[in-house]
Amino acid sequence: MVDNIWTEFARSYDVICSQLNCYQRMVAKVLRDTEGRRYVIDAGCGTGLVSQPLVERGHTVVGFDNNLAMLGLAMVRQAGMPEEARRWWKVLEGDVRSFPPGVPGEADAVVLNNVLFYVREPELVLRQCFEHLKPGGVVIATGPRQRPDLHKVMVRSIEEWKAEGRWDEALRAAAAYHVDVTRRLVTDPTEMVTFFEPDVLVDTLRRLGFSRVLAADSEDYYGENFYVCVAR
Ligand SMILES: C[S@@+](CC[C@H](N)C(=O)[O-])C[C@H]1O[C@@H](n2cnc3c(N)ncnc32)[C@H](O)[C@@H]1O
Numbered sequence: 001m002v003d004n005i006w007t008e009f010a011r012s013y014d015v016i017c018s019q020l021n022c023y024q025r026m027v028a029k030v031l032r033d034t035e036g037r038r039y040v041i042d043a044g045c046g047t048g049l050v051s052q053p054l055v056e057r058g059h060t061v062v063g064f065d066n067n068l069a070m071l072g073l074a075m076v077r078q079a080g081m082p083e084e085a086r087r088w089w090k091v092l093e094g095d096v097r098s099f100p101p102g103v104p105g106e107a108d109a110v111v112l113n114n115v116l117f118y119v120r121e122p123e124l125v126l127r128q129c130f131e132h133l134k135p136g137g138v139v140i141a142t143g144p145r146q147r148p149d150l151h152k153v154m155v156r157s158i159e160e161w162k163a164e165g166r167w168d169e170a171l172r173a174a175a176a177y178h179v180d181v182t183r184r185l186v187t188d189p190t191e192m193v194t195f196f197e198p199d200v201l202v203d204t205l206r207r208l209g210f211s212r213v214l215a216a217d218s219e220d221y222y223g224e225n226f227y228v229c230v231a232r
Contacts, residue, residue, distance in 0.1 A: 007072070016175060023223075034059065036189065037059070037138065038059060041103055044113070044114075046070045046074065047073035053089060064091070065094070096123055110129040112125065117144050117192050120194065130209055138232070139228075144225055147187075148224045150182055153224060197226065202216050211230075213229075
């Protein structure tokens, strides 16, 4: 278990990401590309914001993360689900560079939503995905194409919140804290270490044995992020 900047993010992550339209649009794409894929591994699951809608749709989900504070919130979220749903959602401590032993293989999908940018050895992670997927199973990876333009993302988001009548005192306070931590994340070269253009990530996945590209674009987060879905 590590104590890092995600311990600070845990304080505002859910409030902001559940409101952030660009985050929700990305989750919608994850839901689109996991449809009909029964068993999903949510690697670097954070607070479980992606796992939860998957579980609610009836997927079996195994999520894991190496930050105690983020994972603690995922466990609270999991504990709050109806008993039946809790049975098909497992939350574990673990590192994406070497999936923990409690994560069964033969998955139908592995999701890495905004995780790879934090890992210095992305190929180790992608190899783990390959090994844990059944043939035809998909890896879905999202993240920044380059050091993200936080100002642009926040200005656009606040414009949307204002237009939707959501820019209230509570959101303002949470956003101020979150932006402060995010500013440190995006400006410290030791915190954000890996970026991908979608075509480079697709080439890397092909080299590792993945075959079919289902989606590869750079639309997310107002053009700041890539979204890639490739089948084994
Ligand atoms: C931006 S958050 C994304 C969380 C979640 N995937 C989501 O979409 O809400 C990045 C997460 O990656 C986790 N993470 C970073 N490096 C990791 C590693 N080596 N092993 C496991 N989790 C890691 C962090 O702890 C954090 O929870």
